[in-house]
Amino acid sequence: MQQAIGILGTGRMGVRLARMFAAAGRDVILGSRDAARAERIVRALNMANLRPGSYDAALAAPVVLPAIFIRDGLFEQLEMYRERLAGKLYIDITNPFNSDYTDFILPWSTSGAEEIAALLPRTRIVGAFKNVWWEVFDEPLFGGEPSDVYVVSDDPAARREFLCLAEGTPFRYIDAGPLKNARTVERMTLLSGELGQRCGFFPRMNWRLLGSLRRPGAKDALADLIAR
Numbered sequence: 001m002q003q004a005i006g007i008l009g010t011g012r013m014g015v016r017l018a019r020m021f022a023a024a025g026r027d028v029i030l031g032s033r034d035a036a037r038a039e040r041i042v043r044a045l046n047m048a049n050l051r052p053g054s055y056d057a058a059l060a061a062p063v064v065l066p067a068i069f070i071r072d073g074l075f076e077q078l079e080m081y082r083e084r085l086a087g088k089l090y091i092d093i094t095n096p097f098n099s100d101y102t103d104f105i106l107p108w109s110t111s112g113a114e115e116i117a118a119l120l121p122r123t124r125i126v127g128a129f130k131n132v133w134w135e136v137f138d139e140p141l142f143g144g145e146p147s148d149v150y151v152v153s154d155d156p157a158a159r160r161e162f163l164c165l166a167e168g169t170p171f172r173y174i175d176a177g178p179l180k181n182a183r184t185v186e187r188m189t190l191l192s193g194e195l196g197q198r199c200g201f202f203p204r205m206n207w208r209l210l211g212s213l214r215r216p217g218a219k220d221a222l223a224d225l226i227a228r
């Protein structure tokens, strides 16, 4: 069954994720605080299954992907939406960056994903795309190879649902375990951002943590590990 995805926020990630999911055949509502802005962006993208709207319209979808920074008040907005998000699949892409991207605004003992799960106890949370810098969506293949996306969740059904939605998108999805692994996944973005800028690789990087050489006999384990 086709599940519409409601995206909140028309910034760098929101627009690209909307375009990516629509290109893969999903129905997408791109929501903005300024509905006219969403309208303009959607008109320019000109995709049959992508429509513009308000946050209210995007929140009506059964799958919701807020593309808003924690530092810009995401948690406060989610508190207002708690009832509307109950039972829905929530795709969490947050990295808790401060405003100059030098550190995180959450302590080591938690993650954006876990804080969202605590705020929305009746919502099914899946974390993904945290290591994909926005520029990569414009050119997702590295030497013809798709880049890895680490998928974290405490809800196996939600993870499966997410992977169905991601079918046909230009990434390789890796089951990265429980939601608390988001602490590591999010901080990988912080470290890679720092290293990438220092060494001149930023932002087209993070394509494959596991490398490309599989040990002999690892095929069966790989089938469990890679979620697609």
Ligand SMILES: NC(=O)c1ccc[n+]([C@@H]2O[C@H](COP(=O)([O-])OP(=O)(O)OC[C@H]3O[C@@H](n4cnc5c(N)ncnc54)[C@H](OP(=O)(O)O)[C@@H]3O)[C@@H](O)[C@H]2O)c1
Binding pocket: 008, 009, 010, 011, 012, 013, 014, 031, 032, 033, 034, 037, 066, 067, 068, 069, 070, 072, 073, 093, 094, 095, 096, 097, 129, 130, 131, 132, 133, 134, 135
């Ligand atoms: N940038 C990356 O490369 C990257 C990579 C992985 C994950 N992420 C995560 O993706 C999320 C979005 O990142 P982004 O780079 O797309 O951010 P962005 O370009 O700054 O866009 C964020 C959007 O949030 C919406 N918004 C809602 N309330 C806001 C407020 N009070 N102030 C400012 N904007 C507000 C705005 O959309 P409307 O005006 O349309 O409502 C805005 O365009 C963040 O959680 C970030 O950690 C980013």
